[in-house]
Amino acid sequence: MKPIHLFVPTFRVEECLDEVRECLEKGWPGLGFKTAAFEEAWKAHTGLPYAHFLSSATAGLHLAIRMLKERYRWQDGDEIISTPLTFVSGNHAILYERLRPVFADVDEYLCLDPSSVAERITPRTRAINFVGLGGNTGRLADITRLCRERGLKLILDAAHMTGTRMQGRHVGGEGDVSVFSFHAVKNLPTADAGMICFPDADADAAARRWTWLGIDKDTFARTNSDSSYKWYYDVQHVGFKYHGNSIMAGIGLVSLKYLEQDNAYRRQIADWYDEGLAGAAGIEAVPMSLDCEPARHLYQVQVDRRDDVMVALNQAQIFPGVHYRDNTLYGMYADQPPCPRARRASERIISLPLHVRLDRGDVARVCDTLRSVVRG
Ligand SMILES: Cc1ncc(COP(=O)(O)O)c(C=O)c1O
The missing domain is CATH 3.40.640.10 (Type I PLP-dependent aspartate aminotransferase-like (Major domain))
Structure with missing residues (x-):
């Protein structure tokens, strides 16, 4: 695969x-x-x-x-x-x-x-x-x-x-x-x-x-x-x-x-993700501010049991990322005041594959696999 x-x-x-x-x-x-x-x-x-x-x-x-x-x-x-x-x-x-x-x-x-x-x-x-x-x-x-x-x-x-x-x-x-x-x-x-x-x-x-x-x-x-x-x-x-x-x-x-052309395609990929994940229980896409036309460097979702989901995606040859771990989890920033939303997000976020070499079929494969992994 x-x-x-x-x-x-x-x-x-x-x-x-x-x-x-x-x-x-x-x-x-x-x-x-x-x-x-x-x-x-x-x-x-x-x-x-x-x-x-x-x-x-x-x-x-x-x-x-x-x-x-x-x-x-x-x-x-x-x-x-x-x-x-x-x-x-x-x-x-x-x-x-x-x-x-x-x-x-x-x-x-x-x-x-x-x-x-x-x-x-x-x-x-x-x-x-x-x-x-x-x-x-x-x-x-x-x-x-x-x-x-x-x-x-x-x-x-x-x-x-x-x-x-x-x-x-x-x-x-x-x-x-x-x-x-x-x-x-x-x-x-x-x-x-x-x-x-x-x-x-x-x-x-x-x-x-x-x-x-x-x-x-x-x-x-x-x-x-x-x-x-x-x-x-x-x-x-x-x-x-x-x-x-x-x-x-x-x-x-x-x-x-090629920036505008590439960013337009990134937004197209994000739209495909939105469609492919619409209504999926347990998968929440991070919203984009209505104020902006975003560069769409990332397409992030939040799920429970994130680490297990990542392993299952890797087994299906899909390799997403995490942007980012709450920096207070790093020893040198551990003395910071608590930021509960950031901590919770840090445990739940996944950045789905997003680059201009992906096609609609790739995005559909990521969506279908993610849906079935999260459904369990
Ligand atoms: C939010 C953010 N700030 C700063 C940087 C640093 O960028 P550079 O690799 O160009 O030093 C990065 C790089 O990943 C980043 O994601």
């Missing part, structure tokens, strides 16, 4: 190879002409005013927090409210900067619940880290309002949200910074890359220094400058080596070209 996997990235190989060949033939695979071209294409596609291409979203989340900490003079031990239902990189990023992640509970969308967030605000709260799980916006509009009312910064972890739109506009401009992932299994696949988007030119310019060790002129700009003093640059502060490279940007340019 053909195995059906959770994620299988699709690359338009010949077009990607043309992009990579151009980088290699030019002798310029690093930060440079393609990263600049990809940033421009991304801004044109999303309508976001600024974008800086990175080596990963994890780098971007760290950078976002570091830059906000500097700009607003946050102190060690200040708090950022975050979700326990996420990939750990967003929560680790808070700890990298000696700040304290404080978890709030999730809602039916498995995104941060504004009422739980409001309860966890203290005089030391500085920001909210909102994760658009699976491409969903959840109650992002309410969280944005809450941030404005309480003077908090909003970090949008948009790792799953490439192509998500709210009221017709691509997400990413709601708060103080947004970070997208172009990891191989994401909606816009490269191998590993990300994008950080600030709303203002100063922060965007500062981000470029931060991702290049604090150096005020990148190598590409220096090489292409007319000045004979190409080797002169200033280093204004300790920075990181977080910028993206032209090989990844070339692949990203091709993936961006």
